[in-house]
Amino acid sequence: MPAQILDGKLIAQQMRLKLRVARDGLGPCPIRLVSVEVGQNPAAAVYVRNQQRAATEVGIEMEVRNLPVTTTEAQLVATIAELSGRADVAGILVQRPLPPGIDPRTVQSAIDPAKDVEGMHPANMGAILYREPSLPPCTAAAAQQLILATGRDLRGTETVVVGHSEIVGKPIAILLLHRLSTVTVCHIGTKHLIEHTRRADIVVVAVGKAGLVHGDMLKPGACVIDVGINQGADGRIVGDVDFASCREVAGFLTPVPGGVGPVTVAMLLRNTLRAAGATV
Numbered sequence: 333m334p335a336q337i338l339d340g341k342l343i344a345q346q347m348r349l350k351l352r353v354a355r356d357g358l359g360p361c362p363i364r365l366v367s368v369e370v371g372q373n374p375a376a377a378v379y380v381r382n383q384q385r386a387a388t389e390v391g392i393e394m395e396v397r398n399l400p401v402t403t404t405e406a407q408l409v410a411t412i413a414e415l416s417g418r419a420d421v422a423g424i425l426v427q428r429p430l431p432p433g434i435d436p437r438t439v440q441s442a443i444d445p446a447k448d449v450e451g452m453h454p455a456n457m458g459a460i461l462y463r464e465p466s467l468p469p470c471t472a473a474a475a476q477q478l479i480l481a482t483g484r485d486l487r488g489t490e491t492v493v494v495g496h497s498e499i500v501g502k503p504i505a506i507l508l509l510h511r512l513s514t515v516t517v518c519h520i521g522t523k524h525l526i527e528h529t530r531r532a533d534i535v536v537v538a539v540g541k542a543g544l545v546h547g548d549m550l551k552p553g554a555c556v557i558d559v560g561i562n563q564g565a566d567g568r569i570v571g572d573v574d575f576a577s578c579r580e581v582a583g584f585l586t587p588v589p590g591g592v593g594p595v596t597v598a599m600l601l602r603n604t605l606r607a608a609g610a611t612v
């Protein structure tokens with residue numbers, strides 16, 4: 333039987349309805365999320381438009397600040413510090429990629445951790461070791477949300493995370509560890525990836541290589557979360573997972589596009605409402 337598709341668009345839509353209720357509970361005062369971008373990036377422009385549309389639906393005002401490509405790291409940090417100090421700004425988001433010469437970690441560290449709605453400030457990243465933080469990294473939180481949507485109890489499951497980035501691989505591994513899954517993290521240095529993926533009940537792939545994971549690498553019935561975003565040979569967006577072969581073996585599978593991406597945006601909005609004081 334082909335895998336059940338975990339519909340990220342639908343899950344995100346359901347989340348936005350819940351978020352709208354939480355937002356209305358905060359009263360009429362505007363909730364402002366400021367997105368800061370340096371230079372013009374056509375790929376980022378699509379993300380920003382999607383984020384703005386979703387924010388409007390939830391009742392969050394998303395202000396977009398485009399800084400010139402000549403902006404220095406010090407100037408960007410000063411802008412972030414100014415926004416962090418403003419009482420009318422609930423959340424701050426820095427669009428990537430940043431131009432060469434600007435260190436994303438330095439910039440992220442300049443955000444007030446209480447307004448770090450991407451959950452990437454060292455304080456929020458560190459807090460994840462103790463428990464699930466109130467502002468978790470959005471993509472890792474989205475991957476977890478999709479796994480939970482299967483209804484499966486994660487205690488005692490075997491998870492293999494492929495990719496050990498700070499933004500996805502490491503935080504999702506720790507989030508699932510909190511739920512008592514037995515987690516293995518594979519990466520560029522891993523020998524024989526297939527030996528790991530084949531015994532996993534849950535496979536999360538966040539690498540950036542189209543077709544890295546094939547159906548023959550999976551345990552029948554596995555839940556497969558594809559975080560990757562790649563440009564396919566025909567120009568279309570594809571994930572890291574070979575969808576056709578994995579669909580034949582997996583129990584659950586996220587599509588790309590329409591899987592992790594929309595849920596990540598919903599997580600960003602959830603974090604913004606939490607930063608504004610909502611319990612959601």
Ligand code: NAD
Binds near residue numbers: 494
């Ligand atoms: P990254 O580029 O920072 O790191 C890539 C990771 O892949 C590294 O940990 C590396 O060890 C591992 N890797 C590389 N080759 C490998 C191989 N052959 N076998 C096993 N592991 C290998 O990763 P990132 O920033 O987490 O991004 C990963 C992918 O996820 C990209 O396609 C990115 O566009 C996508 N992404 C999607 C979202 C979303 O919201 N859907 C968010 C962030 C990133």
